[in-house]
Amino acid sequence: MHKLEQITDGIRKVFDVRTSARDQALAQARQLTRSCSLAIRALHRDESDGMNGHLQDARQLADTLRASLSNFPDLFYAGYTQDALKEFVEANVTCALIRNEPLQTPEQLLVEPSTYLNGLAEVVGELRRRILDILRHGYSQEAERLLGYMDEIYSVLVTMDYPDAITNGLRRQTDLARSIIEKTRGDITFSLRGEHLTQAISQLSAQLNSDLLKGKERNARPLNSEEDQ
Numbered sequence: 001m002h003k004l005e006q007i008t009d010g011i012r013k014v015f016d017v018r019t020s021a022r023d024q025a026l027a028q029a030r031q032l033t034r035s036c037s038l039a040i041r042a043l044h045r046d047e048s049d050g051m052n053g054h055l056q057d058a059r060q061l062a063d064t065l066r067a068s069l070s071n072f073p074d075l076f077y078a079g080y081t082q083d084a085l086k087e088f089v090e091a092n093v094t095c096a097l098i099r100n101e102p103l104q105t106p107e108q109l110l111v112e113p114s115t116y117l118n119g120l121a122e123v124v125g126e127l128r129r130r131i132l133d134i135l136r137h138g139y140s141q142e143a144e145r146l147l148g149y150m151d152e153i154y155s156v157l158v159t160m161d162y163p164d165a166i167t168n169g170l171r172r173q174t175d176l177a178r179s180i181i182e183k184t185r186g187d188i189t190f191s192l193r194g195e196h197l198t199q200a201i202s203q204l205s206a207q208l209n210s211d212l213l214k215g216k217e218r219n220a221r222p223l224n225s226e227e228d229q
Helices: 002-044 048-068 079-098 113-135 141-157 170-220
Strands: none
Touching: 002 048, 002 079, 002 113, 048 079, 079 113, 079 141, 113 141, 113 170, 141 170
16 A cells, blocks of 8 residues: 555646646736737727737747646647637737738747637627727728628638537637628628718708809899890
C-alpha cells in the first residue's frame, strides 16, 4: 500500500499543476474577452486610440494565454480558451472591416481555423450593429458596403460543410448569420425606400411652391387694358 500512496501522491501533484494552469487560463481568458469587448465598444464610438490600445492588450493576453498552455494542449483546446480566442478574432476582424483595413488571416492572429471561422461568423452581428447606427441618420452607401462584407462572410461560411466536431459548431453560427443578414438587408431596403420617398416629397413640394410663386407673380402684375379686352 505504500507504493499506492506514492502513486496517488504523484497523481495529486499532476492534478495540482493542471488545476493551477486551468485557473490561470480562465482568468486570462476572461481578461482577453473583456479587452476584445472594450475594443469593439471603442470602435462603435469612433474612439480610435482606445480601440487600438484595447486591441494591443488583447494581442498580449492572447499570446500569454497560448504560452501558459503550451504544455497543456487539452486545456488549450478547451471551450473557454477557444471562446476567448474567438472573441479575439471577432474584435480584430470587425475593426478591420469597418475601418476598411486589410483582413487578418488565421496565421496572423495565431488561431485555429475553426476558431477563426466561428469568430468570423460573429462579426456579422457587429456589422449589423454598425449598419443600424448608420441608418439612424438615413440611408448611406457605407451601409451597403458593410452589407456586402456580411454577404461575403456568409458565402464562405456556408461552404464549410464539415462535421461539427471539425468546425466546432460552425453550422449553427452560419444559420444565425443568415438570419441576421436577411434582417439587415430588409432594414437597408426600408431605409432606401424612405430616402426615395423623402426626395420625391421634397421635389413635389419644391414644384408646388414654384407654381404657387408664379401664380402670385401673375396676379400681382398690373392689368393691361388690351389684354383684358
